[in-house]
Amino acid sequence: xSATNLGQxxxxxxxxxxxxxxxxxxxxxxxxxxxxxxxxxxxxxxxLRTAEFGGIVVIxxxxxxxxxxxFNGEMIGQGRPLEWDIAVDPIDGTxxxxxxxxxxxxxxxxxxxxxxxxxxxxxxxxxIVAGPAGRDLLDLDYSPEKNMQLLAEALGKxxxxxxxxxxxxxxxxDLIERVQKLGANWVRFAEGDVAMAxxxxxxxxxxxxxxxxGGNPEGVVTACAVQALGGFMQGRLMPLSPDEMSNALDxxxxxxxxxxxxxxxxxxxxxxxxxxxxDGLLAKGIVDHGDAMMLQSLVLxxxxxxxxxxxxxxxxxx
Numbered sequence: 001x002s003a004t005n006l007g008q009x010x011x012x013x014x015x016x017x018x019x020x021x022x023x024x025x026x027x028x029x030x031x032x033x034x035x036x037x038x039x040x041x042x043x044x045x046x047x048l049r050t051a052e053f054g055g056i057v058v059i060x061x062x063x064x065x066x067x068x069x070x071f072n073g074e075m076i077g078q079g080r081p082l083e084w085d086i087a088v089d090p091i092d093g094t095x096x097x098x099x100x101x102x103x104x105x106x107x108x109x110x111x112x113x114x115x116x117x118x119x120x121x122x123x124x125x126x127x128i129v130a131g132p133a134g135r136d137l138l139d140l141d142y143s144p145e146k147n148m149q150l151l152a153e154a155l156g157k158x159x160x161x162x163x164x165x166x167x168x169x170x171x172x173x174d175l176i177e178r179v180q181k182l183g184a185n186w187v188r189f190a191e192g193d194v195a196m197a198x199x200x201x202x203x204x205x206x207x208x209x210x211x212x213x214g215g216n217p218e219g220v221v222t223a224c225a226v227q228a229l230g231g232f233m234q235g236r237l238m239p240l241s242p243d244e245m246s247n248a249l250d251x252x253x254x255x256x257x258x259x260x261x262x263x264x265x266x267x268x269x270x271x272x273x274x275x276x277x278x279d280g281l282l283a284k285g286i287v288d289h290g291d292a293m294m295l296q297s298l299v300l301x302x303x304x305x306x307x308x309x310x311x312x313x314x315x316x317x318x
Contacts (some may be wrong), residue, residue: 002270028104041061165209166188193219232261237259
């Protein structure tokens with residue numbers, strides 16, 4: 001399927017992630033996180049100016065005084081009916097892109113208006129993500145050991161072959177030790193929360209499950225992809241500092257609540273596009289031929305019912 005057959009708003013979302021990847025490419029490997037992220041934001045912003053759908057950025061690049069566009073509450077679509085919640089992450093894995101190492105992607109997601117859970121006061125979320133085999137089986141309230149044992153049995157594989165992704169942060173140290181003690185294979189990663197979680201929902205790409213505390217905004221972006229894939233996900237807001245806890249309680253959040261997938265992202269249609277910047281599990285990174293760049297994008301749209309991996313050639317101008 002070509003990009004022109006995707007329909008709106010998928011084609012505009014696809015184009016925006018391509019623009020972000022291409023626009024940041026000249027800074028990939030240069031060692032400057034802020035610069036490479038800024039270039040991606042600017043390119044995605046420019047692409048979305050011509051979007052032919054109406055939406056509101058629910059998960060963006062920050063507050064209005066920190067970004068001229070793509071901030072939380074920004075409207076897309078030049079006056080068109082606001083039918084979509086939008087989440088943008090021009091680069092998921094900015095440190096990876098800055099160093100030019102695998103795992104950096106550009107991501108954008110959409111759900112029906114009002115469908116995305118937004119809790120900007122809380123930066124982190126405890127998550128469990130798996131493919132369709134995890135539905136009606138796994139539970140965030142179970143111990144990690146029980147969830148791993150249940151999924152291994154459902155997938156028909158020994159625990160030693162169960163691949164469990166946990167982001168390599170101090171907040172997850174105990175969990176990582178428990179994964180290893182049980183005998184499962186810890187899939188180690190330091191950045192790229194969205195891509196690794198979506199890989200767990202896709203299955204057959206080297207990750208069977210994602211566990212642990214990662215980004216809260218990234219969790220909601222992931223939920224759109226999991227919905228489109230028919231996978232399993234639950235999450236719980238996880239304030240990690242006294243100030244964050246105070247802000248969460250002041251905003252009225254129940255920090256003990258376990259959010260089901262339909263609470264993280266709801267509606268009749270879900271769109272998720274991931275474009276590779278550097279090589280990853282879900283898409284190859286940019287290949288620069290000098291006169292043109294080759295890119296790969298994973299496109300999920302619940303209206304189509306299956307994942308599509310598209311390849312695009314972008315000629316250089318001048």
